[in-house]
Amino acid sequence: MTETTTQTGRHMTVDDDDRDAVLHKLIAFVRGELLPEPEADGFGPDTSLVESGILKSLETARLLAFLHREFGVRVPPAGLARRNFENLGRVADLVVSLRAAAPGPRSVEHSP
Numbered sequence: 001m002t003e004t005t006t007q008t009g010r011h012m013t014v015d016d017d018d019r020d021a022v023l024h025k026l027i028a029f030v031r032g033e034l035l036p037e038p039e040a041d042g043f044g045p046d047t048s049l050v051e052s053g054i055l056k057s058l059e060t061a062r063l064l065a066f067l068h069r070e071f072g073v074r075v076p077p078a079g080l081a082r083r084n085f086e087n088l089g090r091v092a093d094l095v096v097s098l099r100a101a102a103p104g105p106r107s108v109e110h111s112p
Helices: 016-034 057-071 088-101
Strands: 002-005 011-014
Touching (some): 016 057, 016 088, 057 088
């Protein structure tokens, strides 16, 4: 279990398997959809998305659409803070906190 902070500032406990599954899908999406092939090899969950130039306007919109399509979350305006998109670990934390705050199913299936 991991402790994380939700958008409202409350602390919650998150199942590590759920966060890991979210992170795995995020990494696959960025490597497959947002990065040119040569850059994908050095990319990982701690790579800065903003400073490395991965997230620009169009790429950010594509990532937000992926978050909605894949995880059923819409990032509210308050969630668009740069700190939430610093790296994929932070994006995974954001997704997990938004899913925990929303009603409905919360599991993320692992891709083979």
